[in-house]
Amino acid sequence: MAAQELVATQRDGDVLIIRLANPESRNSMTMDMREQLGAAIALAEREPGIRAVFLTGDGPTFCSGGDLNHLRTACDPWTVHRRFRNLSRWLTPLITLDKPVVVGVNGHAVGGGMGLALTGDVVIAGESAKFMSGFFRLGVVPDIAVMYHLPRLIGMARAKNFLFSGGTFSAQEAADLGLVSKVVADADLYDAGLTEARRLAEGPAEVMGLAKAVMARSFETSLHDMLAFEGFGQVLAMSNPEFREGLNAALERRRPDFPGAAAVVNQGDKA
Numbered sequence: 001m002a003a004q005e006l007v008a009t010q011r012d013g014d015v016l017i018i019r020l021a022n023p024e025s026r027n028s029m030t031m032d033m034r035e036q037l038g039a040a041i042a043l044a045e046r047e048p049g050i051r052a053v054f055l056t057g058d059g060p061t062f063c064s065g066g067d068l069n070h071l072r073t074a075c076d077p078w079t080v081h082r083r084f085r086n087l088s089r090w091l092t093p094l095i096t097l098d099k100p101v102v103v104g105v106n107g108h109a110v111g112g113g114m115g116l117a118l119t120g121d122v123v124i125a126g127e128s129a130k131f132m133s134g135f136f137r138l139g140v141v142p143d144i145a146v147m148y149h150l151p152r153l154i155g156m157a158r159a160k161n162f163l164f165s166g167g168t169f170s171a172q173e174a175a176d177l178g179l180v181s182k183v184v185a186d187a188d189l190y191d192a193g194l195t196e197a198r199r200l201a202e203g204p205a206e207v208m209g210l211a212k213a214v215m216a217r218s219f220e221t222s223l224h225d226m227l228a229f230e231g232f233g234q235v236l237a238m239s240n241p242e243f244r245e246g247l248n249a250a251l252e253r254r255r256p257d258f259p260g261a262a263a264v265v266n267q268g269d270k271a
């Protein structure tokens, strides 16, 4: 019997749309959903024609976090250990993907679902979106990189206050804190997220990926090393066809038409 489709993927030009597709259980995260997310992210990673990702949820909820039924039966130490080991198959590749990720948060993003939302380089929320912790109510430690992203994004004191109070941020509160870059009407969320992903896909994909990789090191890196990373990044960027096009376009006062990752790969093949 074919596995239930819990994560749907679809190409829109250079954008890969990834939808959590189990609205009946409010897109709760089962092991099967994580496996399918991993496959979708691997596709985004390996396919040079994909230049940006748009991740959102079907139905009224972005993601309700860990699947409560699954957690009831899958909490022995080795199963939990395997679950965390599996994070390197989908969560790490998602966070470190060298292409921009836009997340469109529809409705609730609870617990692990909030963790998933925070993986976005750009997070857009529908006006009724709610970011909820939900971890301590369940008696578990925050996971899905919540304790990694939240202090970095809003500061340690606010992160602790939010988590320890079992808090909820409305879409507007999340935007005021900088977690969300834009709040739009619920009905406009999908179009707004896809438009942003298309805009990013038109950018210089290779160098944006490089910048993302360098910025990911920002908080653990000295000024000295960061300047060196920037320098190495610039050496690569300025030997790239995307820089030629960007420079020509700036001099000719027109919009750049970046050659696309496929062209960059072909250029590399010739070397």
Ligand SMILES: CC(C)(COP(=O)(O)OP(=O)(O)OC[C@H]1O[C@@H](n2cnc3c(N)ncnc32)[C@H](O)[C@@H]1OP(=O)(O)O)[C@@H](O)C(=O)NCCC(=O)NCCSC(=O)/C=C1/CC=CC=CO1
Residues within 6 Å of the ligand: 024, 025, 026, 028, 029, 060, 061, 063, 064, 065, 066, 067, 068, 069, 071, 108, 110, 111, 112, 113, 133, 134, 135, 138, 140, 143, 144
């Ligand atoms: C606020 C809600 C997300 C949505 O509310 P609403 O739209 O009113 O929908 P409901 O009527 O409550 O639910 C509809 C059906 O979906 C089922 N469902 C909802 N959430 C889950 C879930 N997380 N797991 C399994 N099933 C879920 C619900 O039972 C209904 O099913 P039936 O129609 O058959 O009755 C609201 O649903 C809600 O608050 N959900 C629970 C959120 C929650 O507590 N999540 C856990 C947070 S902690 C966490 O994520 C922890 C981990 C730890 C381990 C590993 C991985 C990740 O995170």
